Amino acid sequence: MSFSINSTRGQTQIRTKALAIYAVGVTLVLLCLGSWSSAPSHAVHSRVFKRATQASEPAIWQPEAGIKWQIQLANAVEDIALGADVYDIDMFDNDAAKIADIHKSGAKVICYFSAGTYEDWRPDANKFSQSDFGSELPDWPGERWLNLRSTGIRSIMQTRLDLAKQKGCDGVDPDNIDAYGNENGLGLTEADSIQYLNWLSSEAHSRGMSIGLKNGGDIIPSVIEKMQWSVNEQCAQYDECDTYAVFTQVGKPVFHIEYVDEIDGGKADGSGEGDSNDSRDSGDDSASGASSASSASTTNGTSAVSDKTKSTGMKSTNDAASGNEQNSGADDDSDDDDDDGSDDDDDDDDDDDDDDESDNTDDDDNDPDDQTNTHDKKTPSSGRKSRDCNISRAPKLKARGVTVSQKTVACKAKSADRFSTVIKNMKLDAWVQYC
Numbered sequence: 502m503s504f505s506i507n508s509t510r511g512q513t514q515i516r517t518k519a520l521a522i523y524a525v526g527v528t529l530v531l532l533c534l535g536s537w538s539s540a541p542s543h544a545v546h547s548r549v550f551k552r553a554t555q556a557s558e559p560a561i562w563q564p565e566a567g568i569k570w571q572i573q574l575a576n577a578v579e580d581i582a583l584g585a586d587v588y589d590i591d592m593f594d595n596d597a598a599k600i601a602d603i604h605k606s607g608a609k610v611i612c613y614f615s616a617g618t619y620e621d622w623r624p625d626a627n628k629f630s631q632s633d634f635g636s637e638l639p640d641w642p643g644e645r646w647l648n649l650r651s652t653g654i655r656s657i658m659q660t661r662l663d664l665a666k667q668k669g670c671d672g673v674d675p676d677n678i679d680a681y682g683n684e685n686g687l688g689l690t691e692a693d694s695i696q697y698l699n700w701l702s703s704e705a706h707s708r709g710m711s712i713g714l715k716n717g718g719d720i721i722p723s724v725i726e727k728m729q730w731s732v733n734e735q736c737a738q739y740d741e742c743d744t745y746a747v748f749t750q751v752g753k754p755v756f757h758i759e760y761v762d763e764i765d766g767g768k769a770d771g772s773g774e775g776d777s778n779d780s781r782d783s784g785d786d787s788a789s790g791a792s793s794a795s796s797a798s799t800t801n802g803t804s805a806v807s808d809k810t811k812s813t814g815m816k817s818t819n820d821a822a823s824g825n826e827q828n829s830g831a832d833d834d835s836d837d838d839d840d841d842g843s844d845d846d847d848d849d850d851d852d853d854d855d856d857d858e859s860d861n862t863d864d865d866d867n868d869p870d871d872q873t874n875t876h877d878k879k880t881p882s883s884g885r886k887s888r889d890c891n892i893s894r895a896p897k898l899k900a901r902g903v904t905v906s907q908k909t910v911a912c913k914a915k916s917a918d919r920f921s922t923v924i925k926n927m928k929l930d931a932w933v934q935y936c
Contacts, residue, residue: 559706559707559708559709560709561706561709561710561711561729562609562671562672562710562711562729563711563729563753564586564587564609564711564729564730564753564754565752565754566748566749566752566753566754566755566919566921567749567754567919567920567921568586568587568754568921569584569585569586569587569921569935570585570586570587570588570589570754570756570921570923571583571585571587571588571589571923571933572588572589572590572613572732572756572758572923572925572929572933573588573589573590573591573929573930573931573933574589574590574591574594574613574929575591575928575929575930575931576591576594576930577594577595577596577599578590578595578599578603578931579931580931581602581603581606581608582606583933585608586607586608586609587608587609587610587611587756587921588603588608588609588610588611589611589613589674589732589756590603590610590611590612590613591612591613591614592612592613592614592661592664592665592668592670592673593614593623593624595612595668596668597667597668597669600612600668600669600670601669604669609671609672610669610670610671610672611670611671611672611673611674611711611713612665612668612670612672612673612674613673613674613676614661614665614673614674614675614676615644615675615676615677616658616661616675616676616677616678616697616701617646617647617649617675617676617677617678617679617680617694617697618638618644618645618646618647618676618677619633619634619644619645619646619647620643620644621643621644622643625657625660625661628657628660629647629653629654629657630651630653632648633647633648633651633653633654634646634647634648635647635648635680635685635686635687635689636683636684636685636686636687638683646677646680646683646685646686646687646689647680647687648687648689649678649680649689649693649694649696649697650689650693650697655700658675658701658704659704662701662704662705662708662710663708665708665710666708666709666710670710671710671711672705672710672711672712672713672729672730673705673710673711673712673713674713674715674732675698675701675712675715676715677715678694678697678698678714678715678716678717679694679715679716679717679719679720680693680694681693681694681719682719691719691720691723694717694720695720695723695724698714698717698720698724698727698728699724699727702724702727702728703727706727711729711730712727712728712729713728713729713730713731713732713756714728714730714731714732715731715732716732716733716734718733718741718744718745721744721745721747721748722747725747725748725751725753728748728753729753730748730753730754730755730756731745731748731753731754731755731756732755732756732758733745733755733756733757733758733920734758734760735758735759735760736757736914736917737757737759737910737911737914737917738759738760738910740914740915742755742757742914742915742916742917742920743915743916745757745916745920746916746917746919746920749919749920754920754921755917755919755920755921756920756921756923757917757920757921757922757923758922758923758924758925759907759910759911759922759923759924759925760924760925760926760927761903761907761924761925761926761927762926762927903924903934907924908924908934908936911924911936912924912936922935922936923935924936
């Protein structure tokens with residue numbers, strides 16, 4: 502049956518089809534418009550998200566375990582030809598130009614400062630409030646524990662982190678965070694150190710700098726996730742390297758220091774030949790900066806640490822120099838740190854020269870009893886004050902080797918096979934020997 506186009510039924514059918522086609526067309530147009538308008542909105546959101554993420558989480562340098570490092574906290578760094586991958590240096594003693602020079606050698610820079618103690622020789626010493634001071638540190642004149650909970654202290658540390666960033670430091674080494682293991686006079690606990698370190702890490706990371714844990718073995722589980730490395734002193738001596746090995750187990754380095762006194766070259770281990778620093782053993786001077794320091798000696802595989810007095814700064818330079826002149830040749834009879842151990846029969850003219858130049862609390866090298874110190878005292882690691890940051894400008898010292906037993910203790914410690922180990926004298930000057 503057919504309908505005429507002029508019939509009422511035919512006209513109705515045509516209008517119905519036209520409306521259907523129109524509706525379909527409008528729907529398609531709206532769908533296209535919706536897709537077009539939603540695409541730019543999504544793209545903008547993604548870019549904003551990425552920018553926000555990049556701004557809040559700048560790239561943080563994560564060094565690998567086992568890399569070669571050097572630590573020098575006495576004076577400005579002069580020797581950057583050691584081939585080290587990392588230099589740990591005093592933030593205040595080195596300027597941006599020096600850090601740039603180290604970067605040109607291909608190495609990274611960690612900047613040291615004390616985050617847990619007041620040091621009266623620092624340029625920002627007048628910023629501290631006495632209400633934030635705790636107990637004085639025994640044998641470390643001019644230094645006191647700080648209240649880690651104080652907003653004033655945290656403000657000063659933020660300023661120090663700003664300075665580290667301005668100078669170009671890749672990371673920071675905040676020292677003396679372990680007040681909980683010492684008579685700090687402020688009631689500071691492990692929980693205070695954990696909270697403080699986590700805060701410091703957030704502040705350092707927000708500035709694009711890495712951060713490490715200095716000693717503090719008791720709190721490693723609570724902070725390791727936010728630390729990029731560990732700096733440890735004397736874990737071989739105290740048989741606690743396994744405590745710090747958790748860092749290398751997750752691919753983070755342990756920058757490990759073992760301390761020795763100056764050792765006569767005639768009894769030194771010669772296995773270090775070839776190290777770039779060994780050329781100085783023949784008589785070249787290396788930069789130093791120590792004031793009074795006593796020995797951490799390791800003989801026949803054992804070692805002990807003695808108390809050490811830390812200078813309060815530049816003002817001690819003349820006193821140290823005059824003390825050297827007055828006490829040269831007399832220290833053997835009067836110094837409590839005189840050694841009573843093995844004989845040293847290989848002294849030479851260089852030894853006598855070093856005796857005249859070294860600090861008056863160090864034993865003269867022509868003393869036949871220099872190898873062992875029976876007056877040394879062991880202190881538990883939890884209460885051990887860091888030996889870093891000797892500030893006075895003492896005369897230069899000659900670099901020397903270490904004994905076979907000392908090198909064995911430092912380099913063959915249990916669980917320390919992936920550590921970045923250096924052997925330093927107590928003065929933390931330029932001299933270093935590697936395993």
